[in-house]
Amino acid sequence: MTTTPHIAVLGAGYTGVATAKLLAKRTGATVTVINNRDRFVERMRNHQLASGQQVRHMPLRDLFKGTGIRLIIDQVMRIDADERQVALASGAEPVRYDLLVYALGSHADLDAVSGAAEHAHAVAVAEQAERLRDQMRTASTVAVVGAGPTGLETVTALAETYPDRSVRLVTSGGLGDTLSERGREHLHRALDRLGIQVLEHAKVTKIDTDGLLLEDGKHVTADAVAWTAGFTVPKLAHEAGLAVDDRGRMLVDGTLRSLSHPDVYGIGDAAAAHTQDGHVLRMGCGPGGLAAACAFHAITNRLAGRIPKPLRVTTDALCISLGERDGILQPTDLDGSPRGKVHTGRPVAMIKKAVLRATGWYNLRYPTLAVVAARQG
Structure with missing residues (x-):
């Protein structure tokens, strides 16, 4: 790897933005983010958007202002894992990398049912x-x-x-x-x-x-x-020859590094992150944030010559809004089984609103908060 590594981050969702900003701030690396749209989408607010509520417009260039991050608005067409480069739909010069962070997320599986x-x-x-x-x-x-x-x-x-x-x-x-x-x-x-x-x-x-x-x-x-x-993930990892599971999610170790290509890290919905006891983290913003923080620690530790610690998660929770004034907060085991006391009603709705503010505003601008939240073994 070069003295000043070039890190390419594919995807500018919750995990991609936070990880790119952390890497740009805490390492000497050059960081490039490639995303197919020029604005950040608060995916957790899309149900509000569908119902006619106003959702914040957040240009990515504003989120990355002053970070030194190079932003490319383009569609990723292909990853050449052997040559360490990413081909773009526009036909522009391929983006070369020393380390790749694969954060392309998931999308609805509209091919599952006819029509x-x-x-x-x-x-x-x-x-x-x-x-x-x-x-x-x-x-x-x-x-x-x-x-x-x-x-x-x-x-x-x-x-x-x-x-x-x-x-x-x-x-x-x-x-x-x-x-x-x-x-x-x-x-x-x-x-x-x-x-x-x-x-x-x-x-x-x-x-x-x-x-x-x-x-x-x-x-x-x-x-x-x-x-x-139903949700599915992009096929780019599979097409690039990276190790994936039967759903197409990149297979990664406890530090979120690809099992087949050590210069690639997978975070968020597009990667199948395993905890120390073998459970695969579910798709979702909460687990994705923990995985992103772990990947950041792993990359910075390895760049500094240290051995990173693996991801450690012991519990999960579902926080679901049921309109503006109601909700359900259900603690769960990692296999999805409910555990402990469920919380309901207006207090949960307030908690969910606070979560949306944190993930859609504070964590994007001050991603160190996500690192503090990550539990490392």
Whole structure:
């Protein structure tokens, strides 16, 4: 590696921005960030965007101002892991690197069901959340597919914003399967209060212009469809010959370094980070932040000739907003099993708002806070 290494960071989501700024500040490395849009997207607020709320506009150049980071707005087309370079869609000169941080995140799997790509809106993508917002101005019925955290936050935001519309939640499993009994009871009451019709154990097989077709042959009418039922990751790591799991997530060790290419680190949803006891961190901003902090420590330690410590995470938690004044905070084990006391109601809504402010404002500008939050063994 060169005396002054060049670190390329692919992706400028929560983990990519924080890691790039930390590396630029704490190392002597030259840092380049490549992202396909010129603004930061607060993905955790996309359900608010879809329901018509105002979301902050944050240009990446403002976030990186004064850091010395080189920002390239372009689409990554290919990673040449042997030559250590990244090809861009614009045809510009490939970006060479000494170390690569792969932080491309995840996106909605709209290929999972026939018609989803043509007729559904993926709330995970800001532009599609905006299109759902526009469609909601005239839609009389809306169906949200998927009852994970994103689906629950989306359906409750829409129902609260549009109390005069028919709002339906369709899930292939049971409602609140990952919650404790008390958590499930609160969730059912919250959806009932908002007038949301819930269809449990209903597998969607097709989406068309006027709604959903279920596996049992039932048709669910909907003028607008929000898709939150599944997520996938970019294929770039697999295509580059990097070790990946059966979902395409980069396989990394306890320091977030690729199992097959030691000059590559994977953080966030696009990497399968394992804890010391073998659990894989779930996709999500919280686990992604811990992984990013661990990767930062690992890179800086190795550059300084020190042996880095592996990621250590022992517990997790789901913090789900259910509209502006309600929510559920469910502590869990790393396998997703509920544990401890579940918290509900307005206090959780306030906690979630504080989390959104921290991740969407303070941590982006002062990412050292994320490092403090990381637990190292």
